[in-house]
Amino acid sequence: MAVCVVGTGAIGQTVIDALRDSVVPHVSLTAVLDSRSSPEESAAAFDAADIVVEAATVDAARTVLPDVVKRGKDIVVCSCGVFADRGFDMESFGSGPSRVLLPTGAIGGFDVLAAATRAGSRDARLTHTTIKRPSALGIEERLDAERTVFRGSAREAALAFPRTSNSSVALALATLGLDRVEVVVVADPDATSTRHVVEWESPLGRYELTFENAIDPASSGRTSSITAWSVIEVLAALPLGIGPGAVVLGPPYRS
């Protein structure tokens, strides 16, 4: 499986390094694009790839996503904020043949939460709370104590905090949708890591999932190291035809 990576920031670089180190069987890196790549370079790289990893920005994703999809190639989108834009025609991706894949990013548990959603979502509630240090949220002001700086839907969160809301958007699209998942963003001047708390409640059960993530030193305090590995996990799952939220004992998918 030939992979083209778009973006050489913290996430993109970790994915690139892992693929160069052959961390994932049956998956190889064939091209790396960044903001200086020409349209001709991008076109050639997309044509040669089986799957494109967008690990750049929401703005870049707006261009890359349709460009890859019109070629019928699969794409992993890290800048999920692009899906929160009401002008963005998400329905159009259902018709294929491309698959648009959203990794779990800085959080997880999409396996159990998707299952619980399928069991019954009418009486379900889901909240995603992110606690970061103020500078990682673009807050210059000096805070003496933690402060809730946002509370709203996943869609609203993506428009207010596009860099911080990628996993909220992916979580929402895996479960109750962009308008029914509540997002809370807290600035904590004492935070040394980024914390996420995902709380689900429905007749099936109550789940409280806490993720305290080490920060990728290449990301100016913004990106959790696990995020790139969630992308790598999706790439590893594709040749198996299942996962990452299922264990596969067995050979690669015979396609």
Add this chain to the structure above:
Amino acid sequence: MAVCVVGTGAIGQTVIDALRDSVVPHVSLTAVLDSRSSPEESAAAFDAADIVVEAATVDAARTVLPDVVKRGKDIVVCSCGVFADRGFDMESFGSGPSRVLLPTGAIGGFDVLAAATRAGSRDARLTHTTIKRPSALGIEERLDAERTVFRGSAREAALAFPRTSNSSVALALATLGLDRVEVVVVADPDATSTRHVVEWESPLGRYELTFENAIDPASSGRTSSITAWSVIEVLAALPLGIGPGAVVLGPPYRS
């Protein structure tokens, strides 16, 4: 995709009902087997299926699993305790063409935990604590307070508590393996639901995942309702060629 379900207990029946209600696109129920089915019936049902769901017992899984695999069909195994038996030749499943699939069962977060494992497992620790009422653990004695009744590896847990350890085994096989995941089983006379706490620690982060599950009334207090839905989620993921721990916007896998 044609599905044969083996087992008509709480899990099997929920899967059967969901498939009859067409809850999952592109997936249909073609046969149901139970302990009274003849070898001829089983053989015909396996031959006609694309995938078999084992939702019976560890003993049944010992027979069904090789029988399905020798036909080259995929199988979802709920009685994961079968993999803890040292006499069981797990390596033999890697050669295919069958895929042996383990659902997340009563817990979840295999997506993020598998990603964290791939990032680096040397300094990782993972503990799975299950808190159930004594009767659900086969304890007849009257307890006045909660009591830790088991502490050991996932492999040892599966041998000591085969009915309770399926998700410990699946979790272990998704991450650090059967001998490196610690399992704790607590009997709590005041428990009204079953609680699972999964704790991960590695240089990448610290995750604490708490699952408090409603009990399937058809299971004599033993089985969480979410378990059957984790199987259904795997069946739903197969035609997409990815997931359940990833969001897919796009059409079914073109196989």
